[in-house]
Amino acid sequence: MKSLVFTVLIVLLASCGIGKYTLKPNELVKFSNRNDTIFYSSKPIAFLQSMEYELYKGNLTHELSLIQFDDEPENTINIIKYAHTLHPTSKIEVKHK
Numbered sequence: 161m162k163s164l165v166f167t168v169l170i171v172l173l174a175s176c177g178i179g180k181y182t183l184k185p186n187e188l189v190k191f192s193n194r195n196d197t198i199f200y201s202s203k204p205i206a207f208l209q210s211m212e213y214e215l216y217k218g219n220l221t222h223e224l225s226l227i228q229f230d231d232e233p234e235n236t237i238n239i240i241k242y243a244h245t246l247h248p249t250s251k252i253e254v255k256h257k
Contacts, residue, residue, distance in 0.1 A: 183242060205235050207227055207229075240252050
């Protein structure tokens with residue numbers, strides 16, 4: 161239940177003030193990805209669990225579901241920023257492993 165509440169909170173935070181969740185070029189260089197894993201400063205911090213499309217009331221939504229390897233809130237925000245920078249129109253969901 162705690163994980164679900166946290167995920168909903170992160171999704172709500174990600175949908176507010178979208179500009180502040182975009183990485184600047186000097187921040188983006190710290191990130192990389194290989195296959196389905198996201199790295200920050202060469203350390204794996206998350207992986208892509210799934211991608212889905214949803215059509216609801218005529219609106220098509222693309223959603224990325226990511227699994228974070230640790231429970232650090234700062235890493236959660238960084239993962240959201242990275243995913244949003246690469247996929248600015250997608251819904252981003254981060255769950256903890």
